[in-house]
Amino acid sequence: MLRLDGVEVSYGAVRAVSDLSLDVAPGEVVALVGANGAGKSSTLKAILGLVKASGHIRLDGEDVSGKPAHLRVAAGLALSPEGRHVFPQMSVRENLELGTVKRTSGATKELLEEMMTIFPRLRERIRQRAGSMSGGEQQMLAIARALMSRPKVLMLDEPTLGLAPLIVDQIGDLVGVLKKRGLSILLSEQNAEMALDVADRAYVLETGRIVKSGESQIIKADPAVRSAYLGFAEEPA
Ligand code: ATP
Numbered sequence: 001m002l003r004l005d006g007v008e009v010s011y012g013a014v015r016a017v018s019d020l021s022l023d024v025a026p027g028e029v030v031a032l033v034g035a036n037g038a039g040k041s042s043t044l045k046a047i048l049g050l051v052k053a054s055g056h057i058r059l060d061g062e063d064v065s066g067k068p069a070h071l072r073v074a075a076g077l078a079l080s081p082e083g084r085h086v087f088p089q090m091s092v093r094e095n096l097e098l099g100t101v102k103r104t105s106g107a108t109k110e111l112l113e114e115m116m117t118i119f120p121r122l123r124e125r126i127r128q129r130a131g132s133m134s135g136g137e138q139q140m141l142a143i144a145r146a147l148m149s150r151p152k153v154l155m156l157d158e159p160t161l162g163l164a165p166l167i168v169d170q171i172g173d174l175v176g177v178l179k180k181r182g183l184s185i186l187l188s189e190q191n192a193e194m195a196l197d198v199a200d201r202a203y204v205l206e207t208g209r210i211v212k213s214g215e216s217q218i219i220k221a222d223p224a225v226r227s228a229y230l231g232f233a234e235e236p237a
Contacts, residue, residue: 001026001184002047002077002153007055009042009208016042017053017208024153024184029175031195031216032188033229034205040188041082043205044155047186048072048079060152074101076152080159082188084142088131092122095130095141099148115144118177136167143174153184160191172198192229196220204229 002024009017017039024030032040046053049069057065064072078099086095096115100108116123119140125133130141139159146154156175160168168191175185175198189195196202196216204212204225212219219225226232 001028001060002186003056003058004043004047005056005058007043007046007053007057009039009046009051009053011051015208017046020055020205020208020210022203022210022213024186026184027179027182028201029179029185029187029199031192031199031202032186032205033192033195033202033219033225034190035229036190037207038205039208040190040205041157042208044079044157044186044188047155048077050079073149073151076150077155078146078149078151078153079155079157080139080142080146082157082161084135084138086130086138086141086145088129090130092126092128092130092133092141095145096122096148099145101149111148111150115147118147118174119144136163136170139163139167139171140174147178151183153186154178155186155188157188158190159187160189160194168194192220192225 004020004022007017007020020043032043034040042051045051047057049067049072056063059075059077062075064075096112097108100111121137122141122144130138159171172194175187178185187195187199196219199216201214202216202219203210
């Protein structure tokens with residue numbers, strides 16, 4: 001569904017992402033795991049066209065590399081950004097409406113109903129100002145707003161950042177629900193434990209390069225990954 005070939009991102013002299021290739025199959029959850037500054041956000045921004053990148057990005061067989069961000073969204077890519085970035089003064093409904101691509105009132109109404117079914121808390125809060133909600137609720141809103149464009153591939157950038165363990169679990173469950181609905185998901189996380197639990201496959205990113213990839217459970221059992229990202233000391237030799 002999504003394929004990156006040799007993607008590179010630089011900010012002036014700083015190379016943030018080097019020769020990155022990855023793919024996400026239809027209905028698959030793929031985790032991009034790495035420390036702060038490893039290049040996860042830059043990769044997601046490159047996929048959406050928010051930063052300049054070289055290399056190729058294909059969505060469902062279509063090369064979207066040369067397209068501006070709004071056309072990539074129309075083609076089926078959506079991003080829930082790191083830090084949520086909901087519009088605090090606007091209501092939950094208005095935030096959701098801004099996520100739509102085809103703004104016919106019938107289609108928007110149907111999508112709103114669908115989001116309120118997936119996220120019952122948003123139904124309760126639909127007229128409330130987004131900025132008055134808790135961090136977890138704002139995160140759910142940011143994900144629902146991304147879903148309003150009916151993406152083929154949903155990208156989640158650090159959806160658990162700064163949230164309580166109970167909410168982290170809820171976000172993990174939500175990823176499972178969205179997967180069951182057939183969505184392909186690329187999940188960028190510093191919380192490797194959560195990401196590797198919910199993903200089918202994972203890529204480990206270090207200073208802009210993929211250093212490991214494979215089935216999540218195999219990556220999770222890797223001693224170097226356990227020591228670097230999961231807080232376990234390596235077994236003495
Ligand atoms: P985080 O979780 O903190 O966002 P990350 O893995 O997503 O980390 P990036 O945000 O992609 O990493 O950053 C990768 C590298 O690019 C870092 O060295 C960062 O300092 C640098 N970088 C990111 N954005 C910019 C920018 N706008 N200008 C210059 N350097 C940047």
